[in-house]
Amino acid sequence: MIVVMKVGSPEAEIERINSEFEDWGLTPEKIVGKHKVVIGLVGDTAALDPLQIEEISPWIEQVLRVERPYKRASREFRHGEASEVIVSTPEGPVIFGEHHPVAIVAGPCSVENEQMIVETAKRVKAAGAKFLRGGAYKPRTSPYSFQGHGESALDLLAAARDASGLGIITEVMDTADVEKVGEVADVLQIGARNMQNFPLLKKVGAQDKPVLLKRGMSATIEEWLMASEYVLAAGNPNVILCERGIRAFDRQYARNTLDLAAIPVLRELTHLPIMIDPSHGTGRAEYVPTMAMAAIAAGCDALMIEVHPNPAKALSDGPQSLTPERFDRLMTELSAIGKAVNRWQEPATVLA
Amino acid sequence: MIVVMKVGSPEAEIERINSEFEDWGLTPEKIVGKHKVVIGLVGDTAALDPLQIEEISPWIEQVLRVERPYKRASREFRHGEASEVIVSTPEGPVIFGEHHPVAIVAGPCSVENEQMIVETAKRVKAAGAKFLRGGAYKPRTSPYSFQGHGESALDLLAAARDASGLGIITEVMDTADVEKVGEVADVLQIGARNMQNFPLLKKVGAQDKPVLLKRGMSATIEEWLMASEYVLAAGNPNVILCERGIRAFDRQYARNTLDLAAIPVLRELTHLPIMIDPSHGTGRAEYVPTMAMAAIAAGCDALMIEVHPNPAKALSDGPQSLTPERFDRLMTELSAIGKAVNRWQEPATVLA
């Protein structure tokens, strides 16, 4: 932690501050610059909050953090190695990680009825997906919009799991539902709007199921990693990060701004696997294939794609869903890029 | 709802679409423009989702909403009249509304111990505040930061209420805590990070306590009003909106961008009372007085100000807290503006 003093700070005040730091068990080192004095704090500063330190004296101009505020999520925590998040599915474990093929998650925004979810599951499985997505509980901007079928939809997801062999990823929105959702889901999804729902993060952190943590619409990379730290610190080491578009100033065409540069940034900062959701990330089916291809070229570990048997009749998120036919074609397109970067596994192996 | 067709849309497709709209009980009216055909939908369109309509045909270019998506929150719902949200306090009801004096809410970020919260309550009461704010449950970016004293802090708030006569406003973060918090709070606060925590909105909507709904960091005005609609639709008509700074591109000095223009915008759109929080809105104690004055000049109905007996020792949010002395002075400054716009009640009247 670096403490920058204002121009003209009295020597006595600087001494008072330094002795306060010493009381905290830190070793302050003073650098006298041309105009300003700067104090470097040596010791265990990771848990200190720069905002609190600023309050020690009105002569403090700013406090700069040198250490990162997250630990378990940091790449250093695993000595530079990538994590492998292993998820069990009816057809065996699937590994999310940077040394493994890109894992494909596909399915509708929400679970509408048994036939549609089972049919979709079989279709996306045949095309090469390993996981089915589908919402039982849906966060909707309007209270008058379809809110998901809730508990009964969980049963339908279980049926689709049995029928297809796919793993299940579904969202949980309330601490009260975590156990119930965990009985069906292979991965618990925390949606973008709940990225900083801290009671929920603590609760999923106490489960033994992997967690998919979507980035909040206006979350910085650091806030996102701090949110993952809540899950990790609660004892659950299996977190997958999912970028799904951030909010910028232009929403006329693409509804969100898909931040693909998050991939190389996260690679440097964290060991956690990275998923990209181009469906929410753009909000428009016609932009999804292009951005899915770009995501693989940029090195993502997994993709989440919305697929609906009949987007025109979807109860939610229709405009960003692909038809099963378009998804089939997309998988062929993706395989070309995936092979070019050595991150592709042919679905053929699934049939074996 | 207005449906804009792409250039060159086949006549047969337009007819097909129109007959689909008729099946929905709507009356489509076709306007043939120079380049494009536009369809106006007459009937009950408020519950329709433009995104769903887009899915009816690939020939649809865009769907424009003419009706507002919220009802109970709209100014029209109350025939243009402002709401009065009446909150009971130990010293009688306080009214939030545009024809009433500006209500002042003050207190520390979090409840630290009995002495500090009781002392702060008495001080801000003496200066003219009507409500004490103070967090029992604190949303913190880091899992390693102080998370609030939780349930035990609720008792301390109750003690401060008794000792000072102030009403209590405190945040609830988890559906599981709503009843417990409601036993102490006179107003249930939903924080910015939970603005779209829909299970929580539904739950506080089912309580008989007024709700203070903070705007999410990147929430549009419309999304914010839709969030209030969740509470209203659940049966609770007593919602106060609170602007607390949005996230923009420059956070070097002020940590958030306080959107004071939200005041005239909301005045036009909704009947709900409007509170401004310049403490979170700027993140820096030195900017708070100026922005509090501006907020009153802009017509806010209430102000929320962080006050801490010793900001340098605060367990959270120190840099944005005023000392009680600075708060006393601020109240004098505010009274000059408040009187100039006829929205000020002297604390003297409280003593009567």
Added chain:
Amino acid sequence: MIVVMKVGSPEAEIERINSEFEDWGLTPEKIVGKHKVVIGLVGDTAALDPLQIEEISPWIEQVLRVERPYKRASREFRHGEASEVIVSTPEGPVIFGEHHPVAIVAGPCSVENEQMIVETAKRVKAAGAKFLRGGAYKPRTSPYSFQGHGESALDLLAAARDASGLGIITEVMDTADVEKVGEVADVLQIGARNMQNFPLLKKVGAQDKPVLLKRGMSATIEEWLMASEYVLAAGNPNVILCERGIRAFDRQYARNTLDLAAIPVLRELTHLPIMIDPSHGTGRAEYVPTMAMAAIAAGCDALMIEVHPNPAKALSDGPQSLTPERFDRLMTELSAIGKAVNRWQEPATVLA
């Protein structure tokens, strides 16, 4: 300047870097922290670019600036005193500065014809304005929109100046027009889109007319002050800063986000006077009065308000223009706030 080294940086590399800094005439001071080494650079670092320093070694994690990158614009440059920018007008000098009454600038977006500009000038003068604004050269998003009458409009501004006694503020967009505009304008306006048009900044910096520098739509406070530094460094000490709304994520109601907290932030950082433009800042006439009142309460030194004799027939920016009648009323509203903060001069004195 503070140089933070990566974890595990070799001692030899740190020595190499330090000897490079010494070659530059700096004195590096090394702090060995628990995990990281930090180097404080003592000496004349103001002209150094942190980005360049990062390139010295791949072991450098980040470089933090401690000094501000602007000098002449800084409050320290004038030893904490505010500047007074004195502008000559036909009726004598008007002073912009924090110890003077709020100066009002009013007029149409663009100069349309002699009658309208002279009439508007007289009306706003009578209401208390000291300056007439009006564009001869107009930056328009579309090449097909009215681009201003150019040179001939400058003559009309001169006529309005003579007829009303008001000073003239008008925009210059091209280095080739600076002298020509300077013959008529009492203040040269640099528009938001040209805030970082550096050849233009250098050119107006070489004139002997005061410069009104509008903030770019997505300019940080620091970039804005650096732009003012271009003018100051070119020899022109008379710069007025004008906040006119920044671009954020919600443009459905107010077209821009008026950043009033820029007032206290700038007060701390710079000695330059501060103007607020609520007309562009909100883009809607109905929000202008409220935000003008808030701006005065927040401590601005000047206001720029669009007034048009017939907004419905305006060739540009109609929706954000007030009628002369509404402007008259606004001046009365503003006087109440202006008097409350001791920053108001009655127009009566003008009649003397």
Added chain:
Amino acid sequence: MIVVMKVGSPEAEIERINSEFEDWGLTPEKIVGKHKVVIGLVGDTAALDPLQIEEISPWIEQVLRVERPYKRASREFRHGEASEVIVSTPEGPVIFGEHHPVAIVAGPCSVENEQMIVETAKRVKAAGAKFLRGGAYKPRTSPYSFQGHGESALDLLAAARDASGLGIITEVMDTADVEKVGEVADVLQIGARNMQNFPLLKKVGAQDKPVLLKRGMSATIEEWLMASEYVLAAGNPNVILCERGIRAFDRQYARNTLDLAAIPVLRELTHLPIMIDPSHGTGRAEYVPTMAMAAIAAGCDALMIEVHPNPAKALSDGPQSLTPERFDRLMTELSAIGKAVNRWQEPATVLA
């Protein structure tokens, strides 16, 4: 154009408005909805400004544009076909367009001296680049930073052109410099800060050299296309669009947010070729290769990459420049993606 009337608009007012529209030569068509009346305007509405129409009556709630505001830049203008921008270079014409190989532009941020620019040109040519980039005039945030060598650097670019056979792309910042720069440049670059410098756009629109138009930091897609329309309307049909990162809320790691979804969005809206600049788009050399790969997968027509023989000694933009060695490797990596999408031409053909 669609005009939405407020609830309760008087019938007489609607008739008055309609007769005004008829005076303008338009045919208004009225739709009477459940709550509101909507007027569709048939006729030549492309040049109308929605903001002006709003001013016709206080009973107008909003005006929605149905036509796009740009013509020459629209995909429809060329009947759905992509443009080919053909640029002459010493070694023959290079075509930018969606049915051609990705064109690579590389070189330093600024031209520092003859040796460095000639050496860099030869190196990037050998690796497969077709164009050399390099600034003679540099837009710099600080007046104290290196501003480019100006006119003398143009001579060095000419020398590098002769020595390498590469085409030259360099920025022009001032209308006064356009002819001079045009004598050396094969493509005139308009930088992000000048995207809405309208006099400059008109001037380059009057040249017979192709124009590279960078997207402004906070420009919407529509504003960017309108800026291109200035060049096209001035008579120059050869415009290449370049995305270089937009400004969002998180600049801690990547300095800008590279908006790759602009590629599929622009593909749909315009016929103009699309270039991506991952160097400015991320601001960090270590993120450039990944984002360059993603850009090709997303379908860009050209890439602009900063390469500097010794980034640590660069006079500007060092941290985002690749070394020539890293650039060589990048070209190999790009070829794998480029071939996977059939957009790659081996540099071998250059040797022929």
